[in-house]
Amino acid sequence: AFDFMHFTQTRIATIDVYITFFVIAMYYFMYYYCSMSFYDTPLYKTFVPLGLCGICMGLGIASKWTGIYAGCGLALLFFAHLLRRYREYLYAKAHPGKSTNGMEHQQIVKKFPDYTVKTIDFCLTFFVLVPAVIYLLSYLPFVDNSHPGLFDRMLTNQTSMFNYHSGLEATHPYSSSWYQWPTMVRPIWYYSGYVTDAVKEGISAFGNPVVWWIGILAFIYILYLLIRNNAFLCSLTGHTQTECSTDTATTLSHREYAAAAFLAVGYLAQYLPWFFVTRITFIYHYFPSVPFVVLMIVYSLMQWKKHMSDRTFIIVCCAYAAVAFALFLLFYPVLSGQPVDVDFVIKYLRWRDTWVLISG
Template sequence: MTDILRAAFDSLRAAVIEYRWAGFAGVTALISILLFAKAHKAASLNARRLTVPEYKGSAFHIPHGLDRWDALAAFVITAAYAVVAFLGLGQTHGPESFTVFENTGDSAVIELEDRQNITRMWYFCGVRSGSYNLEVSSDGIVWTDSGEIKQEYADVLKWKEAELEILSDVKYVRLTALSTKMYLGEVALFGADGALVMISGRGPGAFLTDEQSEVPESFTFKNSAYFDEIYHVRTAYEHMENLWPYEITHPPLGKIIIALGIAIFGLNPFGWRFMGVFFGVLMLPIMYVFIKRLFGRRSIACCGTIIFAFDFMHFVQTRLATIDTYAVFFILLMFYFMYIYFTQPLDTPAGKTTLPLFLSGLFFGLGAASKWTVIYGGAGLALIWLIRQIMRALWYRKTGERGFAAYLIKTVFLSLVFFIALPAAIYVSAYIPYALAKEAGIYSKEFFRIVLDNQIYMYDYHSDLVSAHPYSSVWWQWILDARPILYYLENFDDGTKSAFGAFGNPLFWWTGILAIIACVWSAVKRKNAIALFILIGFLSQLLPWVFVTRLTFAYHYFPSTVFLALAVSLMFYEIEKAWGRAGRLAAIGFTAAALVMFALFYPVLTGLRASTAYTNGWLRWFNGSYPF
């Protein structure tokens, strides 16, 4: 049975690679169908109130409809953002073949075209940490020890320069592994004139010299991994190679998604970052539909989506090959479909509530299998679900209808299946790469032991994480946008720098504070269910961090920005309702200002080389805490 499952898994992976573009088209089409289904029918319900009895102050409504102009608007925003997001993402090529040193003492030999002095040596680090012994020879018989070359955990999938003295009269270079299971990519040697030396490899060394065209002019984030990519991309590649993963402090699904990008585009920066940008792009039509169904105004949907799209956090974080993007994507979808469930007429039979509940639970499961922080949002879903049942019970009491007990039993059963059984199945199945690496039977006793042991390890790790970091921050600093996390920084002798990090558009985040306060007031004083829904989502993702004492960073606020965008959109709606055309122009003006802010901060969002005088003088809004 294990061999059959393993063969099926390998066949599935091969099929995914072969039909990758069809897969992307299918995913996009599926989401479009789910979001835009029955648009014209829904449009006829635009702005209608529920036909069932309501309570004073209730803001329950039938979601506003969508039409072809909405589809066009969402497409234009999404396409425009995609162009900006993919621009300068990283090289679409790089070293992909590796010499594998299985055992300590394994060696590989490189031969130079001519004898000469070597002044520099560059090498591309593969997965696994350790070191190599470097030896040189002029005849291939007598070897001279020339030191040790290190490949540390922070060097994975990066170009690195060896620390060595000038090597004289070199014809052969030999590298001997001092650790087991070492992966080493391309090696580049430079002569006395600084030019790249022509080299070739013998035996195992062939893979060290077969991609000399991939040797870069310099080391940058465009040809190497940076920040937590050294963990997540490494683990994605390890999953592809059936190796035991290095990064086991988060569930596997996010890294499996990264691996899909690598399988399609290769082991290069564009390949390992592609899926993050792709998911970031897919968030936009979802956000557009969400806002339009909430407020029924195309202008507000456009403004809210654009502000979210070009928020600094969304832009930077989705261009980084880590797992946070996938968590936020699934959070957005699970709350969207819970909203669809939440706003169904109170007399809807339990059977007809199945689809939105199923989809909400499905995306909750996918999110939880990507990162545990999605479970925080699960608490928000549970609260919204409970409010819905209370409203249903009150409706039964007010109308005198019978059958609430039967309805509730069926709903509870479906919810247990969709929000516990289904997510559990998805979560456990995400560990199949672990089983393959251990050669354990899939869904065997050993497999479940692997899953359980990892849960214990993750809990202990996150509970006890007390290490220091120069760019860590706490929850209240996120709200104020006061402490970005620096991802990359390189200073140049001409007074310029290349830098970027994760933080928010101050105009959006600071206005978002007021919008959340307005949601509190509207939910309490006006009993506005939309405001309550947004508030529950926002607090479910933020409040847990208030009580967390471990090391935290600005990107932990990323999920909350989904609801920040909805809150600002609600503010636009109320302003337009009060001021009419002037309110609409105010929302458009605010959106334009947010885009101007994006343009001003663009260098420190993309690593575009800019003068230090500009970044320090114009972009350092919190002196001492903005690291640009």
């Protein structure tokens, strides 16, 4: 709630607000779906979160092309979930006449082929056809007298947008590269106002340091946990699974491992594609990744809770939230365009020489 960019971007209503909202929604519904199994849940009930996920993906792409990045992450998560169902099917097939968690293996073997085909057919509808229709209908308010047809209007604009972005060779004083975003090397300066020589106004978009900077550590920690608890990744480090798992402090349950992997995929799906973009980019392109940064911090805190007393854990969480809130209050003038003393900004808010928060 007190991340700087969340406040700044939503307050001035940039388009990134909408794509970020739909990314949160689509990943929520995919997480909900991945927590279900069509072996012990009626198939139509599993279609509800899956369908809502597809609709949110369509709305996200209709808001901004980068919704496609999120869609790639969703596809990876969906097929990983389907692979898990397939492994359960193989196990049940190899052990007929038995049951797991009250589910007869005979029923698993019977359901898997039919339910898998139906689920994939459903996904083709709600992750291909429905998003395409939503995207097309989003052009209803788009006026172009030279292209009166809705489909023609949409197609022409796709070509125009692609040509613009692929051929753009512009520069900008507040542009920044993907590797500079998490460390906030270059905030984007949106607004400058003058009151007096000593009092000025400014609006800048960047992150709350205790969210973004600690988020880097949280992501590294989650990658570490995933490697420590994965047999294949563990082998790449030259260790056996037994050796990797001897440290009980870093041992994850299956549910914890799945949650960590889910967050890592969601974060990288939004962030990784920008590594290959050659046109100028800005720090606000990192905005859809920020919800995953927050969730990774919370996940890390929950892991560290295992080694703290309840009292200590509550103190740590409250102290962390208090610092985030205090920094929000401290930086509020340069996030909202409020008149602020120039000397105060230079002395207390300009933590890096590359931060331009007010003019002069």
